[in-house]
Amino acid sequence: MTQPIFEITKAAAFDAAHRLPGGPKDGPYTRLHGHSFRVEATLRGPAAPPVGWVDDLARLDQALKSVAAELDHSLLNDHAGLESPTLEALCLFFAEHLQAEFPTLSRVVVSRPTVGESCAYDLPPLHGEGRVA
Numbered sequence: 001m002t003q004p005i006f007e008i009t010k011a012a013a014f015d016a017a018h019r020l021p022g023g024p025k026d027g028p029y030t031r032l033h034g035h036s037f038r039v040e041a042t043l044r045g046p047a048a049p050p051v052g053w054v055d056d057l058a059r060l061d062q063a064l065k066s067v068a069a070e071l072d073h074s075l076l077n078d079h080a081g082l083e084s085p086t087l088e089a090l091c092l093f094f095a096e097h098l099q100a101e102f103p104t105l106s107r108v109v110v111s112r113p114t115v116g117e118s119c120a121y122d123l124p125p126l127h128g129e130g131r132v133a
Helices: 057-071 087-097
Strands: 008-020 033-045 103-114 117-123
Touching: 008 057, 008 103, 033 057, 033 087, 087 103, 087 117
Parallel strands: none
Antiparallel strands: 008 033, 033 103, 103 117
């Protein structure tokens, strides 16, 4: 019998400004504007002893909120890796900041709930159900 695999998810929110370089010169995306963002990080794996969980949700919550706090009330373009701060780039930013501490990170979703937009990044699976750092 195979071991059950679970997914656990935590979410955080932040507000930030950005502009998208390279768009139409008279388009709205190149002008400075802001959004409220929501980010979710999902860990995938078996419920491990001795506690019987995939990982400590409080630890994931603290790490996710710490990364979100770096971006909160900032100009996203000023952060390395976010020179063109699309939803896709934000997914990668969060994944890169969380992967080392959470090798079972399997998915990052960044959304702008007020405008009904989201982007999901499924990290490529590595060996077995877990991820290798």
